[in-house]
Amino acid sequence: MADYEKIKQNTASGPVTLADIAKLAGVSPVTVSRAINTPQLVKPRTLEAIERVIAKTGYVPNLLAGGLASRKTRLIAAVVPSVASTIFAETIEGLNAELVSAGYQLMLGLSGYDLSRELELTRAILARRPDGIILTGITHLKETRAMLTGAGLPIVEIWDSTPSPLDTAVGFSHAAVGSLVAGHLLIRGYDRYAQIGANDPRAVQRRDGFVDRLKGIAEVELPELEMNSPSTFRDGRVAMAQLLDKGKGSIGVFCSSDVVAHGALAEAHARGCKMPEDLAIIGFGDFDFAPHTHPPLTTVRIDRRDIGTKAARSILRKIDGDENVEAMINIDFHIVARGTA
Amino acid sequence: MADYEKIKQNTASGPVTLADIAKLAGVSPVTVSRAINTPQLVKPRTLEAIERVIAKTGYVPNLLAGGLASRKTRLIAAVVPSVASTIFAETIEGLNAELVSAGYQLMLGLSGYDLSRELELTRAILARRPDGIILTGITHLKETRAMLTGAGLPIVEIWDSTPSPLDTAVGFSHAAVGSLVAGHLLIRGYDRYAQIGANDPRAVQRRDGFVDRLKGIAEVELPELEMNSPSTFRDGRVAMAQLLDKGKGSIGVFCSSDVVAHGALAEAHARGCKMPEDLAIIGFGDFDFAPHTHPPLTTVRIDRRDIGTKAARSILRKIDGDENVEAMINIDFHIVARGTA
DNA sequence: AGCTACAATGAAAGCGCTTCCATTTCTTCG
DNA sequence: CGAAGAAATGGAAGCGCTTTCATTGTAGCT
Structure with missing residues (x-):
């Protein structure tokens, strides 16, 4: 308890770290890391003790540090032209739902239908080392292409079709x-x-x-x-x-x-x-x-949402190392005949 | 040139690092860091040499590492209920435009009008150590509030008004x-x-x-x-x-x-x-x-976009250490009388 | 030439986590 | 009951950057 108070105090200037939790729980940092990421490897009693300390301190793991060490960020980035113009909003919702349920987070970039902004955005995004990236369309600047292929991560292009995607495409002609x-x-x-x-x-x-x-x-x-x-x-x-x-x-x-x-x-x-x-x-x-x-x-x-869902699934499969993801995933469309034609 | 080729090779398995750039440019890593973040501190000749190497290698700095070391991520997170329901889309566009022009990136979370999802989202977001966070509404679970205030970062609540915001609010009654x-x-x-x-x-x-x-x-x-x-x-x-x-x-x-x-x-x-x-x-x-x-x-x-713009400005001012940001920023509204009333 | 002042650069430590490998502790079974 | 194997835990190194502080280079002045 004294320890806890002390750390609580230190905490005023910086948040609790995994090492603090370890000390309080009387285990080593590695064990805390395992308790969080692979709890099945930790003895139930120990796990419980650690979880208690985590709850008490309000510890929130630092994913920057985690991502740096493990080279996995659980982050997927998506670049869309706009979010105000409805057309992509549902795709984003679909994307997000699917990613969240797989434990990933979506980072959105808005390019405003501008390819050079797409390039800058791509650079900024890549700097955060996402596990995958989703782009709207198949038209990109050559610098963007180069940067993307050089980064060596799964890429999904959405809302268009092509026989030769950067990696995989989900869309239609x-x-x-x-x-x-x-x-x-x-x-x-x-x-x-x-x-x-x-x-x-x-x-x-x-x-x-x-x-x-x-x-x-x-x-x-x-x-x-x-x-x-x-x-x-x-x-x-x-x-x-x-x-x-x-x-x-x-x-x-x-x-x-x-x-x-x-x-x-x-x-x-x-x-x-x-x-x-x-x-x-x-x-x-x-x-x-x-x-x-x-x-x-x-x-x-x-089905705009479906584009998002399928894009998410494809990229997740790629992240999991699945080599058999189709290069082109087609989405259906049809005419809804109502009063004007 | 030989060095460059060698590193290029190594690169196949991992991307170029700041240390690689330093070696190629014949300077120390610190100097490269300065060339990127505070170029005015680097002699023009040196700067130019470093920039050349960066361009040649396609180096993209790792912001995870940078953020970990500097405790600044240039990331702002925003939680909104939905993006498909138009109402928040323009706010997001406004937010994004303002943040991007200040060199920040927006990370979006969708809560689906669900407070417990908001909590989970907040946890996931805080784990990425954003420099600030924007939430929709003033109703949050007490766990969310605790986590947020404990994190010690600027918070802006949008789309509602209150005399006692968590930190600052931008909205209307x-x-x-x-x-x-x-x-x-x-x-x-x-x-x-x-x-x-x-x-x-x-x-x-x-x-x-x-x-x-x-x-x-x-x-x-x-x-x-x-x-x-x-x-x-x-x-x-x-x-x-x-x-x-x-x-x-x-x-x-x-x-x-x-x-x-x-x-x-x-x-x-x-x-x-x-x-x-x-x-x-x-x-x-x-x-x-x-x-x-x-x-x-x-x-x-x-003015939905204005909410985003003002929220962004407030949070940026707070990040810059400005203590004088108003607790409540009010947004105007009025009735547009057309044919139905 | 010698000294001061500032500009430019570098060395070392550390941010908070995970990975790899080694060690300890528990089971299980002949 | 002791050896073997599995389960649980720990130590050390390192991810790629920034920070702090120290060092070197370069003018500018007397």
């Missing part, structure tokens, strides 16, 4: 999404076809897939409007106005996200367009509000 | 919000008043503020529906149906979030209620979609 949407619109048949979209690599791929599918059948109109990701309701509204002003005839429009589609919808609604006869709108993401717009939004649904 | 909304509704005058809300502490406070303001004037009806946070569109819709089925007369409804309000709105719309004459709905949050519902949603706006 955005071009295929564009193509699917074009097909959906073609069956219904419109006089004009257009795409309203942002400029991030994935949105661009969706547009290209859309355009490709319509090649030789129809020219795809693209509003002349610089739309930086994340694109907004307003962007959609303005772009739709442009489209509607520019020509006549029925028109099928593919939007790069449900948010943009919602804006486009609002403009169309205000002008009294008849949907889906005169105007079709297809969004992307199947956001919460999609079933509740007027008319309800037809969109492409993909 | 939810009771005041409820009261303000009640006042707004009272001026217009309805036969009935109701609240549709989730069960997290802050939503409950908003409800209580609402009820208090109406005390002696009207009874506030509360749908009998268990709504766990985060509440959903569906919750709002179901609750509104209950309310509408249960009685007659015009009714003023306060919803605990815009999402819930949106659901309530949809139900009202479907039933052909005239708004805001027969039915008033006021949401909370002023989410992106609020101006675009039919009719546009009247709601309470608060």
Whole structure:
């Protein structure tokens, strides 16, 4: 008890350490370490004594020291463009849930759709020696790639597909999404076809897939409007106005996200367009509000949370030394046909 | 050059260390450390030589080791209930932007509106020795409080107000919000008043503020529906149906979030209620979609990003040893009157 | 030239833990 | 009951950095 008081005092200036616990419990530091990390190797009586001391002192192990010594941090980092734009939020939740239940912690980095920020972030992240890293997309600066491959840790790229990932990728083909949407619109048949979209690599791929599918059948109109990701309701509204002003005839429009589609919808609604006869709108993401717009939004649904879950599982398997993790894990998507197409 | 090759080889199994850089640059480890952290103390010629070696080897300092030695991690942790429910996403973006520009990194924890998960999360976070921690709300388990105060680091509680924060708080009074909304509704005058809300502490406070303001004037009806946070569109819709089925007369409804309000709105719309004459709905949050519902949603706006920004600034000041950080930093809110009240 | 003052660098210790290997203590069984 | 093997524990070294304090180099002045 006297000892405890003394240490408590010292503690004022610095927190309790594993050595303090050892002294108080009358064992060596190694034993305390084992009590914490591999309790099955410690005799129940000893374990109990140690745990009592830990509880009494409020000892919290220092994972910096632990990580330095063991070269394992139980930390997984993820870089996403943004967390405010809904699209990635559920992926993060999925990721987090899966990691936490495996005893890992998630460290998040926000790149703001900016590749050079991704590079800086990657550097900062690697400096903390995570056990694995998750990146959004397959487009990275070559410096980022070099740094990453040099670091020799498991890497998972999410939200896109590629035959040659850095390590493993979990996602889907955005071009295929564009193509699917074009097909959906073609069956219904419109006089004009257009795409309203942002400029991030994935949105661009969706547009290209859309355009490709319509090649030789129809020219795809693209509003002349610089739309930086994340694109907004307003962007959609303005772009739709442009489209509607520019020509006549029925028109099928593919939007790069449900948010943009919602804006486009609002403009169309205000002008009294008849949907889906005169105007079709297809969004992307199947956001919460999609079933509740007027008319309800037809969109492409993909299980965003599942991307996170699968990414987490892949990276955990890799950390456990599993060599058989697939290089490309595909996520399903499909069109949810509602009122606008 | 020979040396470089040799180390490159060793590197295959372990990454380059500061000592390696020192050897290659022909200086001592301390000098390399200074070149990285306090370059102004190193002679330009030497600095340049070291930087060249760092660039060539792709050396990334180990912040675990650095943090262990210096007792500073440049890490700030934040615990929020969720990231998918929009409400906190912008706060996080604000927080992150501010921290990154100060050279800090944000580590996010998701508590899922669960206090015991908050406790576990706090323990896991403290184990990484962040320089500061940000928590959502002022309601915590006593174990969490004990652990936090014992850790002796700057703490900022966000999204609520209190005269006695653990350390510093950045937020606003939810009771005041409820009261303000009640006042707004009272001026217009309805036969009935109701609240549709989730069960997290802050939503409950908003409800209580609402009820208090109406005390002696009207009874506030509360749908009998268990709504766990985060509440959903569906919750709002179901609750509104209950309310509408249960009685007659015009009714003023306060919803605990815009999402819930949106659901309530949809139900009202479907039933052909005239708004805001027969039915008033006021949401909370002023989410992106609020101006675009039919009719546009009247709601309470608060600058969510600003909470993050201010929280970051406070914690950074505290880390810098500033003793004069206010205990309570208040964030403004106001009603945005649109079509539903 | 000699002395002071400051700039630049280095040596050694230590941050708090884990790993490896050695040692002690307990079981078990012939 | 003693040897062998397993279970439980401990000692020492080291993870990669920063800190403190000491040393060397370089001007600047008389």
